[in-house]
Amino acid sequence: MSCDNLEKALEQIPYAKLLGVQVSLQAGQPQFYLPYAEHNIGNILLPALHGGVIGGFLENAAVLHLMWARESAGIPRIVDFSIDFLRSGKPLDLYGQCEIVRQGKRVANVLMTAWQDDRSKPVAMARAHFLLN
Template identity: 40%
Template sequence: MSEPSISLPFDELTRAIQARRSIYGAISGLRLDRAAPGEAWASLPYRPVFVGDSETGVLHGGVVTAMLDESCGMAVQLALDGTRAIATLDLRIDYQKPATPGLDIKAHSICYRVTRLIAFVRATAYQESEDDPVATATACFMIDANRTNMLIDRAEAIATALPTLDAPDDPAGPFADSPFARCLGIQVGADDTLVMPFSRKIIGNPILPAIHGGITGAFLETTAIVGVTRELGIRARPKPIGLTINYLRSGRALDSHARVSVVKQGRRVVAFEAQAWQDDSAKPIASAFGHFMLRQTPDLEEG
């Protein structure tokens, strides 16, 4: 028998969505500051654990990816009735400029079209002005992605104490200068792979449970940075330009593995593909295609 339909006044729906978000979204400190039907304004306070490069203090690109994924999801729920489970189908991030260290990140997401099964969203991440974005995004979400009721089921699922986001010191490890990668527990595995252990802090839907789509994107981006740097033999970390993530299966309560391959190498830009899987590499949970900007070197052909 199906769950009864719930129809809340919009103000109550907004409060319910704010209270019953993903576990990662809750512990990251992401706030829903303002809402309208199909539209969300959110903010993420700056925290040292979000840093991707300790030398510069710049946020990890995956932090922006996860924030945009979460805020886009809130916009979709604000276009619906809040009860229907949604899942990200694809997410494209275009990085406009590095986030200024020490400043909060804000996001404005608009669900501009909803069909019977698919919702379409666009979003902007910024700091001081929406006209000067850090990143922009477009995304598609599946509606009724599973049988969970987001207003009835979720409260019990997150009743236990929430984990915290911390970055254990590892001065000799491969991510000594990347607090966010250490926060996610990312490790170097065998055969040029990276491994992200499952933990409660990376959960998106706590009812299933399922890994947060934005965190899967952050894992793929980290894998791409490490793999491209290693394969090209460069010392300077490449700068993300754009990343498109396709979500193929739900990330279950299992460790995730990822590998990257270089598709095209030029003097200034490199194109890459990455895949993430869990217990079977032939059944990826997500794939990503993107571009990095490289520091110009004389031995690389112009792309």
């Protein structure tokens, strides 16, 4: 699946569209990007990105990464999702990358990482299992 096809798939996911998720290819792999938007702030006192925004961003990134890796238009269905919030998401742009740990015929295991200004200091890391179509 090309980057153009990933962008078209993003347009079909209402939550990704609401958040403003974008994708580009970096070193031959999809890298996901969430530009800062005030409506994505959860705690206005810090301010910090809403945890649901970060989790939704990573979940959408994993789904799209699997579609890209499998060159499939079939949307993988999530079986389980676990996220570790490592530090507050500042009011900055958010980046994400995924790694398929294992992919069988029916199930895939994906690791996701989100960071902001320093890739070595992730904001969150998640892992999920997906049922493949």
